Amino acid sequence: MSNKDQWFYPDELSGDLRDTGLSPAQITETITAAWEYTRASIPEFTNWERYLAEVRFNAIAIVAECSGDLLDIASEGPVLGYDLDELIDTLFAGTPGHESMAREFRGALLFMQEKTSGRRDTLLWHRYANALAYSPRDWFRIRDCDGLARFTMAAALACNDIDTDWPQEEEFRFLAELVLILYDTVAFYKHRAEGEICNTWAYADPSLRQEVYGQFREALWALDTAWSRRPDRRCLTTFIRNVGGPIHMTMRRYRFVEDGLTIGEPETTQMVDYARRHAKLWYRLDAIPETDRADEPFHKIMTDKDRLLFDGFADMLKRPEEENCSHCHRQGVYGTDDLGQFSGVQLCSACLQDWTAYLTTFAARARGTLPLAFAKA
């Protein structure tokens, strides 16, 4: 099998990411991955300018996920050569998400960048690890931000010129939970190879994966059936269906061809090593000890929270230590050196039960907010 990839993307993107510290090969692969992700997650659109802006947001996120030291999202300057405010205006001006999606994106980037910065024992990183494990509801809200779930759904609406009557906060939460469970379940071994701190199964009981995926896929079809005649909502179920599984086959960032036309194979030491070397733009969250004491970013970010974090995120990060469960297993350094392990807080059995109850009641919780169709007899 040939190792030489050929890449494809529109000419408009040819000059992007120059002089950012990325090699020409990395630039080409990043733009291609951003383009493939946009095509796979938002296959239909009516507004090309907004669509190109969405590709560029994805390019920035891909770099942050892999080489966070190349950008500084907290600064006001350009990010990888892009004027972030201008990109936000292009994609979201005139929509209900103009201000909130700017905060959503900056908050996501901040922690993607922190993850790949090599810093592992800052107050910011500890507070983040604690916030992720605090409760399933908080977990899904932070993972929603980290995974750019509602951001991409908002982009899908904007790219289709749907500028009014967007989902409300609770609807966005359920839609994000739906796509994230599906995605995280399929990405389970990929994320473990990366030592991820942001996979649902790093917290919830992994033995429930099959059962829960089945339940969530059923909920997706119930929603899709209800929204199939809603042109202003179909782009959201299309997004969830594609990101919840098929992108692992269509996008070259995943290893479907390399792994013999399979997805969901357990990780190997070789895959972990590939992740460490950024093959396919992955990143391995090793528990590297901090060698050069970096600045502590926590307080600076808190003072700029209305620009950098979604509404409510700062409160999750400021939560006093004593409010965290004292039985869950916390660590000094969040990252992992072991094969078959995620990073992050390990939940105690009582907390695990709470998460199980939450995950296995999705349809019942969501029904009052999302119009899930009832099953045929």
Ligand SMILES: [Zn+2]
């Ligand atoms: Zn606990």
